[in-house]
Every structure is written in structure tokens, then in C-alpha cells.
Amino acid sequence: MSAILRLFWTFLKIGLFSIGGGYAIIPLIREQVVANSGWISSKMFTDIITISQMTPGPLAVNTSTFVGLQVGGIAGAVAATVGCVLCGIVICLLLHRFFQRHQSSIYVFEVLNGLKSASLGLIVSAAATIVLTALWEAQPVPISDAFSLLNGTALAIFSVALLVLRRWKPNPMLVMLASGVAGLLLYS
Known part of the structure; x- marks a missing residue:
């Protein structure tokens, strides 16, 4: 499979499972592009997140664009960005239709409350990943060496x-x- 197609497929999966938005998806992107694929280093990922936060647009989209650019140039940036947003667009259209039909359902309301809780956990995980990567360059850091590697x-x-x-x-x-x-x- 070509690098461009792999980028598209990886970010399509990330986009499909990106419940909670930008900060909630950072650990998933990191796992796919740093740990699983080895496309970029942990330090480079932290730099990309920093740049993505400073540029206009959604964090997940900016991150996918910058990762794609690093891995496959302009074609990689386009493939990663389209892969990241495609599922979101399709799911939003389907959810809009669903919520129009089930506006007053208490069950739908309770499911959304559960998703909010899961998103909070993902955001806390993303914050911890960024802080740990910034303060300890070695990943993972053994507890016994945490102070000396700070x-x-x-x-x-x-x-x-x-x-x-x-x-x-x-x-x-x-x-x-x-x-x-x-x-x-x-x-x-």
C-alpha cells in the first residue's frame, strides 16, 4: 500500500473514532502516527500539536494536515486531511437526520451525557500526553528516574x-x- 493511501486510511480511521473533538483525539493520533506507524517522533508530534494549536482551524484537522505534510508532502497533507474529515461529515449528516426524528427522546439525551463523560477522559489524557512529552523527553519515563530526566x-x-x-x-x-x-x- 502506498504511503499516501496509508495516510488516508489511517486518518480515516482516526476521523471515524474521534468522538470529543481536537483535544480528545490527540492520544489516538499519537498512537497511530508515532507508536504504530513510526512516521514521526514523539518530539515532532508535540511540535506539530503546538503548531496546530496556533494555526486557524480545528486541532485534529490541522494536526492531520501537518503529519501528512511531514510524511508525504502536499499529497500526503491532502490525503490525511480528507481522511480525517470525511467520516465526520458523513456522520454529522446522518446524526442530523436522526436527531430531527428523535428530538424528545430521553434515551438519546442519556446517551449524549455518557459521550460527554468519555470525551472529558480523552481530553485529560491528551493534556497529560502533551505535558509529559514536554517535560520528559524520554518516553516512557521510569518512576525511579523521573526527577533526573525532568x-x-x-x-x-x-x-x-x-x-x-x-x-x-x-x-x-x-x-x-x-x-x-x-x-x-x-x-x-
Whole structure:
């Protein structure tokens, strides 16, 4: 199977199982493109997530586009993006029709509540993946070596950014820009 077709198929599966949106799907994308396929490194994946958050558009779509671009160039970006959104479009059209017919059903309401809970768990998992990858470059980190493998520079930038956001509540884009500049200066 060609790389472009594999990208399309992988992101079609990701798009099919992406309940909960962008942050909830990060662990699934990471598993497919880093762990299973080995297309990109864990560090590259974290960089792609960071760039995807700063560019306009949905996180999952941006991530699929950037991964596709890394793996297969422009054709890979198109294949991954189309694969990621195709199932969502079809499912949305079918769900719209279903909800029009079952607007007042208590069973449908309860199923949606269950899906909300599952999405929250996936979002927490995505946040943990990003923080762990940023603070510990070695994956997985043995508990006995966790402190010695901690990236102090990344922890300092994270802590200062979190403090600034919580205390003074500036525009998050400014904090991201300042963090990027700090990273450029401290890691160069």
C-alpha cells in the first residue's frame, strides 16, 4: 500500500473514532502516527500539536494536515486531511437526520451525557500526553528516574507561563509567543 493511501486510511480511521473533538483525539493520533506507524517522533508530534494549536482551524484537522505534510508532502497533507474529515461529515449528516426524528427522546439525551463523560477522559489524557512529552523527553519515563530526566527548562517556561496566565490573565497568544521566544533563546 502506498504511503499516501496509508495516510488516508489511517486518518480515516482516526476521523471515524474521534468522538470529543481536537483535544480528545490527540492520544489516538499519537498512537497511530508515532507508536504504530513510526512516521514521526514523539518530539515532532508535540511540535506539530503546538503548531496546530496556533494555526486557524480545528486541532485534529490541522494536526492531520501537518503529519501528512511531514510524511508525504502536499499529497500526503491532502490525503490525511480528507481522511480525517470525511467520516465526520458523513456522520454529522446522518446524526442530523436522526436527531430531527428523535428530538424528545430521553434515551438519546442519556446517551449524549455518557459521550460527554468519555470525551472529558480523552481530553485529560491528551493534556497529560502533551505535558509529559514536554517535560520528559524520554518516553516512557521510569518512576525511579523521573526527577533526573525532568527537563528543567521546559518546567520553568511552563511554570512561568501558567503563573502569568492565572495571575494577570493576559491574551494567551502573547503568552504562547513569549514562551516560544523563551524556548528559542534557552534551547539555542
